[in-house]
Amino acid sequence: MSAVMNKPGKGSQNLKVNSAEMRVEGVSKSYGIAHLRENVVHNASFVIEKSKLTVMIGPSGCGKSTLIRLLAGFDKPDSGTVTIDGKPVKGPDRDRLVVFQESALFPWMNTYDNIMYGPRARGEVDDETKALAEFLLDKVGLTQFRNKFPSQLSGGMQRRAELARAMINFPRVMILDEPFRGLDAMTKELMWEYYAGLYEESRRTNFFVTTDIDEAIFLADRLLIMTNIPTQVRAVLEVDLPRPRNLKELLESDRANEIKMEALGILHEEAMKSFSSGSAAASDFIEAYSKRVKKKG
């Protein structure tokens, strides 16, 4: 354990991998049949740039998780193409790892077995993988909890264990669907720092979905703002803030606030549209707004 830590080169070197670029071109997806048919994604096109952290933000229920299922290959688009480094996505594959909106740690495995699941399933366990597991356990602060089952971990620990479980597989693209939703504010901010740290160390392609504007700005290199359902990209903002970022500096940074206001302006319009489409959307709108007012006040 400590041997790995003393050789920082080894562990963190391990995290560096060949990242890939993903492209979504003219993708549409509907669910349901006949008059119940609902167009969820409509002619969406965007690029998840190589070695960048792309954040997608959009109103709740607009179709973000649907897009993630298409990126991951769990579902096929009705039309359009999803490609990774130019090759069409055919199904789930370890080169695109998804961290799910709801915790998907296996409840019947302890933390260590969960993290090691990928390598074990593929029969790729060697000393290097084991060392990497230790490195990651340490990195996400779960060394003491390696033998605990998920039900014995707090929400924040579960999310970190999931990050580690994904990282160990050298995915070429990491896809995260609102991974920190439902955590309390303090834990959430801690998680942003953990996650941003992991990203900065590996610089692999990351695609991160959220409904939280502060989370989006803190993490993103590029910010995709989505329209309401049926969703497509409404705007792309470059978040050209220096890394590593610090939450306090970000709050005071004019550039960060400028980006935030621009994003909120666009989101506002989308949220207004979503108002009529039901309770979930309305509450999301409220969330965004109360936050905005709080920060200003």
Place this chain on the structure above:
Amino acid sequence: MTTDNSKTGVGQGLDQAAKAALLRETMPFKTVPDATLRRIADLAKEETLPAGTRLYNEGDRADDLFVIASGKIEHALGPEAEASKLVKMVKRGDVIGWAALLSTKQRRLATTVAEADTQILRINAQKLRDLFQNDQQTGDMVMSRFATMIKEDYTLPDWLAKTRSIGEGTVARSEAEVPVSESRLALLGYRLGLWVKSPKPYLMITGFTAVLLFWHFSVDVFEWPRFRNMPGLVEVITEWLSRDPIYGLSVWTPEYYTHIIVSIRRVFIAFLLATALGVTLGLFMGWSKGVREFVFPVFETLRPVPILAWVPLAIIIFFHPESTVIFLTFLASFYATALNTMLGVDSIDESYSRAASCLGANKWQVFRHVIVPGALPFIFTGLQISVGVAWFSLVAAEMVSGEFGLGFVINTSYTMVKYPTIVIGMITLGAVGYTTSAMVRMLGDHLMQWRVRELAMGGR
């Protein structure tokens, strides 16, 4: 000040200050700066609605929003609005008709009828939006307050939302290790302690005592007509513990144990077979749509057929009494296990299989690493039912065929008028059956330690 709307009457002329004061009382406009509030007041047109006037209907075009100045209006949302309360009464200071503020799809979501003579302010939403266009800061604030107001109608009741967030918060915040004793023995001791301290054991003892007393009094003391011919408690206990039993069966006679062992053996074999086949079939039925469509209809057709209806066929097929009994014992257990296992597979959250396949597991690995452990809790529920059912069917089967076993004892004792022996057989059956299902439960707890801990943390 009058309006051109023919439906409504003429107001009594609230001035700008009075309108502003009313707006100040409302949730959305409470915190608007004075200057802006006066400008909103200028947009507000006063109207009077006689009792019974319909202000708007669900689905109407929405152009204006309304502030109630006096009187009351019934506000009824359509059933599909997912609101916590569909019908409410609005009065002075309430704001209705916010759908007009949406930039698209401005349709009324509710139907509103004046319940009494009502005075309202009508505010044109487009004009309000234009006004906010020039003062975005205030606009955002008002919109956010609107949102909060709407949220109260659309989401969980407040007290419930609060309890939920407290629950989630504590879990998320406790980064420290949850103190759960590692040692199973300690856990067992802890639970035993809890059990002894809880009212459970005393209620259990009371329950047994009540039944025994009822038995004793109804048969031996009061000699109630229908109970008089039953063997009494004292008689049965004496016979059961007698070294020289009148009817030939007691804890001192070897036959007693032969019967028990024969029955246990049959149940054991039948239960093992039922588990092996039932779990396998259930897993595949749950896992593969093809297998399910193929097997399930047949399965569901055969399942309601009672064991006793199978007896003749079973005898014809197996001929040998031992196999017949085992087959009959097996059947009902098999159904229970297979069905529960299938439900167990259905209960597994799809995200686990997705996570596994994302991590590089192939189909077979998903089956072994996700489907099987994920279904385990249901499987063990099924197995507990299945042992119970096995004893159940065993007795039926032994009554029909076979030369030994507890069911056989009960049946032959009846024909040979050995009434106390019947009861001895029944009590023994109950005790042995209870023990076997407890054993299954313990095995389950052992195999699913991740759940034992989960439950222990839940304070059970």
